[in-house]
Amino acid sequence: MSPITLAKANAIIEAAFAKAKEADLKPLSVVVLDAGGHVIAFQKQDGSSMLRFEIASGKAYGALAVGMGSRKLELLAKERPHFMEGLSGVSGGKVVPVPGGVLVRSGGQIIGAVGITGDTSDNDELAAIAGIVAAGFEADGG
Amino acid sequence: MSPITLAKANAIIEAAFAKAKEADLKPLSVVVLDAGGHVIAFQKQDGSSMLRFEIASGKAYGALAVGMGSRKLELLAKERPHFMEGLSGVSGGKVVPVPGGVLVRSGGQIIGAVGITGDTSDNDELAAIAGIVAAGFEADGG
Amino acid sequence: MSPITLAKANAIIEAAFAKAKEADLKPLSVVVLDAGGHVIAFQKQDGSSMLRFEIASGKAYGALAVGMGSRKLELLAKERPHFMEGLSGVSGGKVVPVPGGVLVRSGGQIIGAVGITGDTSDNDELAAIAGIVAAGFEADGG
Amino acid sequence: MSPITLAKANAIIEAAFAKAKEADLKPLSVVVLDAGGHVIAFQKQDGSSMLRFEIASGKAYGALAVGMGSRKLELLAKERPHFMEGLSGVSGGKVVPVPGGVLVRSGGQIIGAVGITGDTSDNDELAAIAGIVAAGFEADGG
Numbered sequence: 001m002s003p004i005t006l007a008k009a010n011a012i013i014e015a016a017f018a019k020a021k022e023a024d025l026k027p028l029s030v031v032v033l034d035a036g037g038h039v040i041a042f043q044k045q046d047g048s049s050m051l052r053f054e055i056a057s058g059k060a061y062g063a064l065a066v067g068m069g070s071r072k073l074e075l076l077a078k079e080r081p082h083f084m085e086g087l088s089g090v091s092g093g094k095v096v097p098v099p100g101g102v103l104v105r106s107g108g109q110i111i112g113a114v115g116i117t118g119d120t121s122d123n124d125e126l127a128a129i130a131g132i133v134a135a136g137f138e139a140d141g142g
Numbered sequence: 143m144s145p146i147t148l149a150k151a152n153a154i155i156e157a158a159f160a161k162a163k164e165a166d167l168k169p170l171s172v173v174v175l176d177a178g179g180h181v182i183a184f185q186k187q188d189g190s191s192m193l194r195f196e197i198a199s200g201k202a203y204g205a206l207a208v209g210m211g212s213r214k215l216e217l218l219a220k221e222r223p224h225f226m227e228g229l230s231g232v233s234g235g236k237v238v239p240v241p242g243g244v245l246v247r248s249g250g251q252i253i254g255a256v257g258i259t260g261d262t263s264d265n266d267e268l269a270a271i272a273g274i275v276a277a278g279f280e281a282d283g284g
Numbered sequence: 285m286s287p288i289t290l291a292k293a294n295a296i297i298e299a300a301f302a303k304a305k306e307a308d309l310k311p312l313s314v315v316v317l318d319a320g321g322h323v324i325a326f327q328k329q330d331g332s333s334m335l336r337f338e339i340a341s342g343k344a345y346g347a348l349a350v351g352m353g354s355r356k357l358e359l360l361a362k363e364r365p366h367f368m369e370g371l372s373g374v375s376g377g378k379v380v381p382v383p384g385g386v387l388v389r390s391g392g393q394i395i396g397a398v399g400i401t402g403d404t405s406d407n408d409e410l411a412a413i414a415g416i417v418a419a420g421f422e423a424d425g426g
Numbered sequence: 427m428s429p430i431t432l433a434k435a436n437a438i439i440e441a442a443f444a445k446a447k448e449a450d451l452k453p454l455s456v457v458v459l460d461a462g463g464h465v466i467a468f469q470k471q472d473g474s475s476m477l478r479f480e481i482a483s484g485k486a487y488g489a490l491a492v493g494m495g496s497r498k499l500e501l502l503a504k505e506r507p508h509f510m511e512g513l514s515g516v517s518g519g520k521v522v523p524v525p526g527g528v529l530v531r532s533g534g535q536i537i538g539a540v541g542i543t544g545d546t547s548d549n550d551e552l553a554a555i556a557g558i559v560a561a562g563f564e565a566d567g568g
Binding site for chain 4: 346376
Binding site: 048049050051054055057058062074077078081084085088091092093094095096097098 | 177178179206207208209210222223224225227228229230231232233234235252
């Protein structure tokens with residue numbers, strides 16, 4: 001599998017911002033992680049609040065942690081809160097289980113994840129999917 | 143935007159204590175954080191319990207983290223406890239999501255936050271708002 | 285033993301700032317901890333850098349940790365770096381072993397500590413001693 | 427003081443990459459932090475190793491922590507390793523004290539920091555300075 005290049009990561013972020021503008025969303029923060037959960041690129045729009053890098057990363061990291069979009073993680077958190085507590089613990093507190101963390105797939109394989117925060121979780125997820133698809137990958141929100 | 147000076151931070155604390163005296167509140171602890179979540183000033187009144195610095199800071203830090211007063215954070219914590227758990231994790235355990243963490247705005251812009259603990263959360267918040275307003279800023283409790 | 289009241293803690297900080305002004309020091313940050321290592325009061329002068337609360341607290345906390353001013357902690361750190369590494373570990377990374385952390389004694393008993401940072405470590409310590417003495421306590425720099 | 431906008435942060439990163447290309451440097455990772463140490467933007471060039479976000483951030487965070495470029499932090503680390511260990515502890519392990527963390531100033535005031543890693547520390551610093559200056563700010567490497 002080919003990793004996500006920096007050019008592709010930047011394309012994802014740009015397309016997510018374009019979607020946000022079109023849908024008149026609040027300022028967004030977008031992170032792109034590689035398959036190992038490490039940051040390739042991040043951008044935070046003006047007017048965002050303080051901890052947006054950490055929240056965006058927590059959504060994307062959580063998606064990679066269990067191989068499902070963070071929308072499914074939220075369901076899991078509601079049904080089995082003790083599992084989520086354990087996952088939070090073993091990850092070193094790196095998981096934010098709400099929609100907006102979307103897996104990036106290529107030919108079905110997971111090659112990374114995008115995490116977005118700033119508007120409602122549903123809108124964050126929409127922007128993430130738009131960004132991933134615009135860059136030519138498959139988006140898996142959960 | 144101008145940062146909160148030490149003189150202004152001290153003025154906020156003094157005015158919060160004055161409000162507490164007038165309303166006959168229990169001993170309060172008051173912290174003033176800058177827009178990046180770093181401490182400018184803190185005072186703990188005699189008779190307060192041990193971890194009041196950490197609790198006051200947790201309210202103010204939480205408000206800054208997501209750009210809303212900690213009263214809204216408490217609602218969020220009730221509706222989506224898994225989100226709050228995630229936020230706690232990615233912040234390194236720095237968030238206390240109950241009322242009493244109030245954003246300090248100047249011309250609408252966030253320039254810091256005040257966190258108060260010691261009495262009921264509602265009274266803590268009242269004292270925070272009184273302190274911020276007395277110092278000439280806008281208070282945003284959530 | 286009587287604890288350090290908030291009024292006394294504020295008096296220590298004021299006197300330390302007065303000493304700093306007289307000696308033309310850089311902007312200082314001053315913390316006063318109680319005998320249990322918990323914050324009573326803190327003030328950071330305008331123009332200070334970001335992590336000054338943590339550094340000031342680390343000096344004072346270290347002094348309390350081993351019952352000697354942080355000047356002695358620095359000697360210890362030079363002679364037995366493995367001890368300081370262990371102390372850092374068991375304290376949860378709360379110790380900064382350089383001068384400027386001074387024990388506050390009353391009748392010989394430790395009742396708290398003052399930590400100062402902003403100028404040279406030697407000047408930080410001078411200001412801490414001046415503040416403690418002005419408030420009527422005994423200063424023990426190490 | 428005005429904060430660093432996202433447009434300016436992206437301009438810094440672009441100019442740093444341009445400098446790296448001109449000087450034929452290895453793949454770089456560039457982070458731009460605001461004055462409170464929070465991430466505005468980050469990009470990692472293809473072929474970089476795993477923990478480059480953390481290293482770049484650690485250089486920039488260290489510079490902000492004490493208000494001096496990370497080149498001075500390295501000197502400090504050599505002269506007083508126990509101080510650096512303490513700073514690492516109280517910062518929660520967020521400081522990497524080697525050149526490549528450069529303060530961004532505007533009218534003399536600190537408004538953020540840039541951290542770069544990937545080539546030698548000296549070259550990382552050169553690229554950071556080039557990026558900051560190209561974006562119209564003052565660079566303070568230490």
